[in-house]
Amino acid sequence: MKWNLRLTAANKGVWKASELRRSLAEHGLVISAGKMSGLWSGQPVSLKLEDLDVICVVLGCDIGDLLIPEPDKVTRPGQDTIAREAAVGSPAPVPAVVPRRRDGRSLPPM
Secondary structure (H helix, E strand, O other): OEEOHHHHHHHOOOOOHHHHHHHHHHOOOOOOHHHHHHHHHOOOOOOOHHHHHHHHHHHOOOHHHHEEOOHHHOOOOOHHHHHHHHHHOOOOOOOOOOOOOOOOOOOOOO
């Protein structure tokens, strides 16, 4: 997913993070300056759904305006290996999967 807060805010006439922060506080969402900076300039690590609701209300937008899907970035297991093999031309050795117990004890013989 691509985080699109800055462009969405600009389309609604909000040009500064501090302006958006004040508007969010008026609607009951108090965000620290550091977290607001992360929301404004980058990709948030985590965000509550309730916070997304408030952001959408303040900006008068839909969730689809803030979050843009990027299906090209989704890979299936093994797909990355296939892409590398195609790029290099020779198959890369596939490591064997060895089951292990989490408590460190060995598994019984097969």
